[in-house]
Amino acid sequence: MRQVQRSSLISQVTAALRAEITSQRWPVGTRIPTEAELCEMTGTGRNTVREAVQALVHAGMVERRQGSGTFVMTCSDVGGTLGKYFSDARHRDVTELRETLEVTAAALAADRRDDADIRAMLAALADR
Numbered sequence: 001m002r003q004v005q006r007s008s009l010i011s012q013v014t015a016a017l018r019a020e021i022t023s024q025r026w027p028v029g030t031r032i033p034t035e036a037e038l039c040e041m042t043g044t045g046r047n048t049v050r051e052a053v054q055a056l057v058h059a060g061m062v063e064r065r066q067g068s069g070t071f072v073m074t075c076s077d078v079g080g081t082l083g084k085y086f087s088d089a090r091h092r093d094v095t096e097l098r099e100t101l102e103v104t105a106a107a108l109a110a111d112r113r114d115d116a117d118i119r120a121m122l123a124a125l126a127d128r
Contacts, residue, residue: 013042013052021061021072031069032062 038049056062
């Protein structure tokens with residue numbers, strides 16, 4: 001068995017920021033607090049916060065926008081990773097994947113629907 005290693009301060013701050021995102025306290029599309037605010041919130045220095053945010057940028061969870069701030073792009077590491085992967089994919093490949101996923105999702109939704117779902121769909125149709 002290997003010895004348990006202490007996590008670095010950067011890892012701890014990264015985990016804390018990731019928790020804010022995955023819990024949706026910072027929902028997709030929102031701007032996260034500034035570096036100065038994050039320093040105050042975490043009790044750490046600017047370099048630590050900057051490195052932690054950069055780790056989330058690399059994971060695809062947040063995006064820095066010059067002059068606007070840093071914004072949540074996805075609430076999971078997987079979403080960011082897949083987003084990066086498919087941003088370079090050919091259009092045909094993405095279309096085929098979407099078709100496969102959407103057909104399966106529609107079939108599951110139909111199988112799992114209940115009376116409340118049907119009422120909601122009929123109400124939406126009537127509103128349209």
